[in-house]
Amino acid sequence: MNWDLNRLFRLHAREITGALRLRGASRDLAEDLMQDAFLRVLSAPPRRAEGRDNPRGYLFRIARNLLIDRVRREGRLPVIGLDLTDLGQLPDTAPDPEAALYQQERLDRIAAALAEMPERTRHAFALHRLQGATMAEVAAEMGISTSRAWGLIHEAYRHLRACLHEG
Incomplete structure (x- = not known):
């Protein structure tokens, strides 16, 4: 492309x-x-x-x-009123141990990948993805152009994707 x-x-x-x-x-x-x-x-x-x-x-x-x-x-998220007698009929939504272990391993790999990133890249990613800031807000917070903020965030996504697909 x-x-x-x-x-x-x-x-x-x-x-x-x-x-x-x-x-x-x-x-x-x-x-x-x-x-x-x-x-x-x-x-x-x-x-x-x-x-x-x-x-x-x-x-x-x-x-x-x-x-x-x-x-x-x-x-898709309808609000349904339940009384306490209905709570016993709800299915257990806790993940099975294997799924929980897999998710914990993924979280550990993500944490390691975030730690490997340069500080500016990690900060831009955290502002956008974790705090919900727009590109313009990230740029203003970091004192950079919007296109540079966009580039840093893209770099973070690319690094995370590469770390999750290896190993």
């Missing part, structure tokens, strides 16, 4: 955000989903030819799908 994502971001970020707003997303949610769409393309470019000829359309589709996923996820 030979896309210039910085150029695509400058050309289409506002347009994608506006389209998400027209679909009912708040300003903050639209901006976050737009950034997530670019991060998704950056971390996992299209494998089939369908997205390579029309990067704008591909980005719009990813952003729209992210919004649909978000709406579905929020709609």
Whole structure:
């Protein structure tokens, strides 16, 4: 893939955000989903030819799908009132010991991968992923450009993915 994502971001970020707003997303949610769409393309470019000829359309589709996923996820959590007699009938959701061990091993590998990162990269990742800061907020906090913040976060994701897939 030979896309210039910085150029695509400058050309289409506002347009994608506006389209998400027209679909009912708040300003903050639209901006976050737009950034997530670019991060998704950056971390996992299209494998089939369908997205390579029309990067704008591909980005719009990813952003729209992210919004649909978000709406579905929020709609799946109905609130149900239970009285105390119903609690005994609920299934045990605790993971089996093997699954718990696997998840603990993954968490240990993630912690080790985070410790290997340069401080600036780890800080940018923590602001964005753990504290929910937008790219603009990360950039402002760190005193860097938005594109540099985006690059640091992408670097962190790439490192984490590589560490989780090895071993």
